[in-house]
Amino acid sequence: MIARKWLADKLLAIGHETTIDGIANVYGRAPSDGPVVLAGSHIESQNHAGWLDGALGVVYALEAARVAKESGVSGGVDVIAFADEEGHFSGASFLGSESFAGDVSEEVMDGSVCRSGRGRLRDLLADAGLAGRERVRIDTARYRAFFEAHIEQGQTLETEDLKIGVVTSIVAIWQYRITFTGIQNHAGTTKMAIRRDAGKALMGLWHRIEEEFPKISGPHSVWTVGHVALSPGQPSIIPGGAEMLVQFRDAEPATLDRLKAKLYELVKDAGEGPCTTTIEALGESKPAHMSEALQSTLIDAAKVHAPEKWLIMPSGAGHDAQVMAPLIPSAMMFVPSIGGISHHWTENTSDEDIAIGAQVFVDAIGRVMSGG
């Protein structure tokens, strides 16, 4: 809330009509009837994380709004800082931007709870003094474009000594829980031949995934087994149950479909072994394609401020821009992450790269407002 109030003060200072709304989105509306661009990102990051993930894009947006005001153009830049981009609360993947898009009902608000156990969203909003406030919804007719800047959170730009990533699309994330049910038994007295070891069944499927996915994945596909649990998880007990979370990401629907079909085929094969195997889809988001015209605008700006130091690339991480993209033409821009690190306090970008990013971002928005 301190960061939100700081931002609201800065927006008020340049004449924006500003509110912290009923879901804690900070929204500053430029005093303009000309062409308006919406710009922003999020302030909150992961717990114990760094200083740039989200916040950098909000500060870039503030800078774009200031420049627009000082340049005296007829248009303006509205600024938004979306709440809970990281998914701290249940009910939606991008609670703040989805609320702004009109996709979060009052029932979802009522049921939303903190995933780290700090209680109900409604209560925490009330504690922050936001009870009863309206939630702002996007006025799509007002906007020519949405622009979001963000740290890359990967090493592509750094490795190739580049300064700007122009995002083509934000990948879809498809995620599945796979459970294995065998028979829990004594690890000393149960012969190998009659075991129904749920952990071993899990390992077998995981191995098959790592064998098969590289054969059918696309050039930008990524897949991860980030969570595994054996039950009861004791060294002298054959696991009777096991669970894994499998996630894959790609921007191409055909690739996503191919990976899913293979995963289901492998799960079916695994179920013909000694353990029962089930799969449950936890999420199958849609890839979001950024506006091609706005990509060109970003490239034009990058050619001025970072000549030959830019790249077009997909985003492997999810961002608020994917929620805006179906509503208004949207653009997304990356600056380098040192060592590719994010969601950690060592997350950083060089001062030089931060400045170059701001120049490209502000220049591109200026081109949109002037019809370029």
Add this chain to the structure above:
Amino acid sequence: MIARKWLADKLLAIGHETTIDGIANVYGRAPSDGPVVLAGSHIESQNHAGWLDGALGVVYALEAARVAKESGVSGGVDVIAFADEEGHFSGASFLGSESFAGDVSEEVMDGSVCRSGRGRLRDLLADAGLAGRERVRIDTARYRAFFEAHIEQGQTLETEDLKIGVVTSIVAIWQYRITFTGIQNHAGTTKMAIRRDAGKALMGLWHRIEEEFPKISGPHSVWTVGHVALSPGQPSIIPGGAEMLVQFRDAEPATLDRLKAKLYELVKDAGEGPCTTTIEALGESKPAHMSEALQSTLIDAAKVHAPEKWLIMPSGAGHDAQVMAPLIPSAMMFVPSIGGISHHWTENTSDEDIAIGAQVFVDAIGRVMSGG
């Protein structure tokens, strides 16, 4: 303590000099100067476990002592119920029998704590009224033999419709912690080619173990991965750390050495991948061989009470008899476990099988006392 006092009363009732000692072993000494056999097992089981694991062998021993008294033989049967066979407390694997064997120092007693977090062994013994009591040590010169009966905890006897297992040896348990260190990173923005995924490295080693161990194991070897943990264990984060516990059991030293050498070789191979891999031995117990003469005695008794319904077999589980075996000739006998289940409240053995087991056990001890 209620069970211990019940047992002590029963032993006092047949004239045994009885004590609950300073580690909560119950020890009843027969009033005899003739040939004496020690018999017993343990009373405590796992938390929330069944009614036979341990307790059955203690009741068989009580019955053998009663029969010896009633038969008027010159010898007698001393009865012992060992504390903490299951390893609830730190400091030793078989705290009660190791204390009886003289292998538990006062320093180990001082440092021993409950693995379920209920506090220090010393405090809990004091709460039970046992503070300051001496711990009884075995008088090896007194005994011709130690006999222990136990449920099988496996399905070998049941599957082959047998009544008695004559144990040849109690297997050694060799256990290792293997840790993998990679780099924790974002599961969306980190390309597959540059990942150092500790979870995937763990899976690869596990797969190699399951491929290689069957080629070099013995006919009774068992191996188990009972515990696996990925760090931080989140679906959208590439695991930077991972840990697994690998355990194998066999009665043959050459087989144990072969499995260990292979495991270390596979760990070394795994360490040549993108993650650092280390292995730590958590325990490498010795197999305990039961007396061949006493095996013959058990077989002679089984031929009378369960003709053609007995089998010689190793024990895949650990038992107090392995602690007694280096000190005095020891024998171990199994009765069937329904469904092979143990350490669970559904653990059971049919009344008929319990009765047959008691007959074989008492008969075999009688043969030893009469010099047969």
